[in-house]
Amino acid sequence: MNKEYYGKLIFELSRPGRKGADIPSNGCGSSLSSIPASLLREKSPSLPEVDEPTAVRHYTNMSNNNFGVDTGFYPLGSCTMKYNPKINEEMAAHSAMTALHPAAPASAVQGALEAYWNLQCALSEIGGMAAFTLNPFAGAHGELTGLMVIRAYHDSRGDEKRTKVIVPDSAHGTNPASAAVAGLKVVEVKSLADGTVDVDALAGLLDDTVAAVMMTNPNTAGLFESNVAKIADMVHAAGGLMYYDGANLNPMLGIARPGDMGFDVMHINLHKTFSTPHGGGGPGSGPVGVRTGLEKFLPNPKVVKLADGTFDIITDPDALGSVSATLGNFGVQLRALAYILSLGSEGLMEAGKLATLNANYIKESLRDLYKLPIDRVCKHEFVFDGLADKSTGVTTLNIAKRLLDYGFHAPTIYFPLLFHESLMVEPTETESKETLDRFIDAMRKIAIEAAETPDLIKDAPHNTPVRRPDDTAAALNPVVKWKDLNCEKA
Ligand SMILES: *Cc1c(COP(=O)(O)O)cnc(C)c1O
Numbered sequence: 001m002n003k004e005y006y007g008k009l010i011f012e013l014s015r016p017g018r019k020g021a022d023i024p025s026n027g028c029g030s031s032l033s034s035i036p037a038s039l040l041r042e043k044s045p046s047l048p049e050v051d052e053p054t055a056v057r058h059y060t061n062m063s064n065n066n067f068g069v070d071t072g073f074y075p076l077g078s079c080t081m082k083y084n085p086k087i088n089e090e091m092a093a094h095s096a097m098t099a100l101h102p103a104a105p106a107s108a109v110q111g112a113l114e115a116y117w118n119l120q121c122a123l124s125e126i127g128g129m130a131a132f133t134l135n136p137f138a139g140a141h142g143e144l145t146g147l148m149v150i151r152a153y154h155d156s157r158g159d160e161k162r163t164k165v166i167v168p169d170s171a172h173g174t175n176p177a178s179a180a181v182a183g184l185k186v187v188e189v190k191s192l193a194d195g196t197v198d199v200d201a202l203a204g205l206l207d208d209t210v211a212a213v214m215m216t217n218p219n220t221a222g223l224f225e226s227n228v229a230k231i232a233d234m235v236h237a238a239g240g241l242m243y244y245d246g247a248n249l250n251p252m253l254g255i256a257r258p259g260d261m262g263f264d265v266m267h268i269n270l271h272k273t274f275s276t277p278h279g280g281g282g283p284g285s286g287p288v289g290v291r292t293g294l295e296k297f298l299p300n301p302k303v304v305k306l307a308d309g310t311f312d313i314i315t316d317p318d319a320l321g322s323v324s325a326t327l328g329n330f331g332v333q334l335r336a337l338a339y340i341l342s343l344g345s346e347g348l349m350e351a352g353k354l355a356t357l358n359a360n361y362i363k364e365s366l367r368d369l370y371k372l373p374i375d376r377v378c379k380h381e382f383v384f385d386g387l388a389d390k391s392t393g394v395t396t397l398n399i400a401k402r403l404l405d406y407g408f409h410a411p412t413i414y415f416p417l418l419f420h421e422s423l424m425v426e427p428t429e430t431e432s433k434e435t436l437d438r439f440i441d442a443m444r445k446i447a448i449e450a451a452e453t454p455d456l457i458k459d460a461p462h463n464t465p466v467r468r469p470d471d472t473a474a475a476l477n478p479v480v481k482w483k484d485l486n487c488e489k490a
Contacts, residue, residue: 013058014048020055065465067409068279073435075362077381077412077424078172078220080248080272081279083431087342088275088335097334102326106313113311116303116327119337120287126340126348127246127266128259129289133298135328139247142267142286143178143214145299145323149265149290150212150241151182152297152320162211162240168197170220170416175245184211191418195221195374203234210240217244217261218251218379220416220424222359232262241265247286249273250429251356251379254349264291274336285332299323354429355380358436362427365440369447373419380428386421387450394450394457396421401468402449402460406442 050058068074074081091097100109120132136142147165154162165179166187176186187205192198196219213235217225225231232242244258244266250273252258258266270285271278278284290298296318304312313327343351356379363372363382370384386396400410400423412424427436449457461467 013050013054016049018049018051020050020052069277072407072409073427073431073439074409075411075425075427075439076409077222077383077426078248078415079412080250080269080380080426080428081409082250082275082428084275084277084335085339085342088338091338092331092334097330100330106311110311112330113303113313115334115337116330117305117311119333119340120303122337122340123268123287123289126249126253126257127244127268127289128257129266130292131295131298132287132289133302133328134285134287134333135299135301135322135324135326136267136286136288137324137329138282138284139245139267139269139272139286140174140178141284141323142269142288143174143243143245144181145286145320146243146265146267146288146290147178147182147184147212148299148320148323149288149294149297150243151184153241153294154211156297159239161209164205164207164209165211165243166202166205166213166240168215168219170195170418171214171216172220172245172247175214175216179214191219191221194376195219195223195418196225196227197231199227199231199234202231206234206238206240208239210235210238212241212243212265214243214245215263216247217258218248218381221374221383221418222378222381222424222426223374223376224379228261236262247272248380248426251352253352254345255352259289259291264294265289270332270336274339276332276335283329283332285329285336287328301327303327351429352380355427358427358429358431359425361433362425362436362440366443366447369444370423371421381424381426383416383419384421384423384425385419386423387447389447389451392450392454394454396423398457398460399423399443399446399450402446402457403442404461405463406445408439408442 069081069083097112100112106113116134120134123132124130133145136145154160163183163185164187165184166189167175167179168191169188170191179186189202189205190198197215202213213231215225215228215231217228219225235242241264242262244261244263246258246266247269249268253273265288267286267288270276270287271283276283276285288298296316297320300315300319300322301313302316302319304314306312340348359378359380359382363378366384369388371386371388373383373385387394387399396413400413403410411426414422415424416422427439446457
């Protein structure tokens with residue numbers, strides 16, 4: 001690939017008058033004559049004028065500039081970027097599924113409703129919950145739905161002063177955001193030096209205005225909150241509910257259940273825990289589970305199984321309302337169901353153990369060169385606080401950029417906010433030992449380069465099509481589509 005060319009202007013390939021197709025005249029005059037003048041364009045659309053090979057090469061080269069789980073190792077902590085088995089894609093792409101209309105009557109889509117029902121049952125078993133809705137479209141959407149369930153529960157008891165949600169400082173940013181969108185007040189509780197929730201500080205915040213405590217377990221530092229049962233007792237005694245952020249349930253699969261830990265409401269990110277290609281903001285699915293007694297508050301529409309074994313779609317007057325026009329992101333639901341059924345309960349349990357083993361293997365193989373702020377057995381992910389040797393001035397950002405030169409996607413950086421130089425690694429269960437070893441090798445080389453040739457790292461990446469974009473400008477003023485500059489000027 002011509003890097004210099006693609007590094008500069010990928011888009012200016014247009015030549016006036018060049019075409020990819022030539023439609024012969026049909027001998028009956030202009031076909032435009034049958035279209036009413038009011039519907040005709042006055043000016044040609046401003047589209048690039050290219051021949052077919054140029055168009056094909058443009059898109060193929062663009063795709064080669066992309067990085068995904070199908071091209072390389074992607075150890076992005078908290079986001080769970082794991083290999084997505086292709087059988088899931090086949091299931092979701094089957095025309096019997098893709099041709100369904102979202103507004104079809106229940107009698108015409110019994111198979112799809114059975115898939116929805118079966119997945120709902122599997123998630124209830126995995127989470128230790130009474131029922132699930134699959135309607136929310138993302139983890140954050142699930143959090144909002146779950147908090148709306150909690151509000152509906154307190155309101156149904158006339159307990160309307162409960163407007164406070166307690167969130168640990170290590171929580172994913174969506175937790176406080178969802179609570180705020182649900183109209184609740186967010187109060188932060190600090191973590192202890194070992195990365196777990198400070199139980200005494202939490203006790204001091206519990207009163208009769210607490211609607212819920214939101215927890216992630218294992219938390220974002222990859223640590224199991226061993227006080228969770230005690231915390232659940234305290235929160236319930238104060239009249240609040242326990243919310244479980246199960247975005248990354250991998251390490252718990254078949255081993256521990258949020259329902260058994262004392263949680264009342266939870267969400268799972270199907271696109272993380274149960275595989276779905278989900279880079280670039282979609283597609284997602286954030287089902288919400290509730291314990292017995294809260295089922296009726298789950299949002300409409302609902303899928304029910306009738307006495308004769310058939311399925312129906314109902315609108316429940318007790319529900320909190322709707323959070324989506326339909327029954328959610330069906331393609332992601334099918335992928336999750338295929339993943340769960342193909343692994344079975346034994347396979348799921350194995351996945352959880354391997355996710356944990358892989359994370360600990362990397363952590364232990366690098367702890368002499370990278371600062372390990374919390375020295376404990378981790379679950380599916382762990383956090384380094386940059387390099388052990390801070391004298392070189394090489395930062396976590398530099399390490400992340402240098403990893404790109406070695407052909408790896410960078411881990412999550414500067415999150416969680418518990419440490420200054422957070423570098424959060426989640427290898428997932430789908431990687432081979434050889435891949436983990438290559439990553440460890442690259443991380444060790446980078447630590448040595450940091451000491452010997454620090455400028456090489458501070459200037460990285462050197463081998464990628466784009467080097468260091470201005471992060472702030474890219475976030476505030478993203479240019480995500482082609483613009484005809486000449487058209488703009490006119
Ligand atoms: C990814 C994630 C979320 C949010 O999920 P989205 O689907 O991105 O909205 C919430 N909590 C945790 C812990 C996560 O990792």
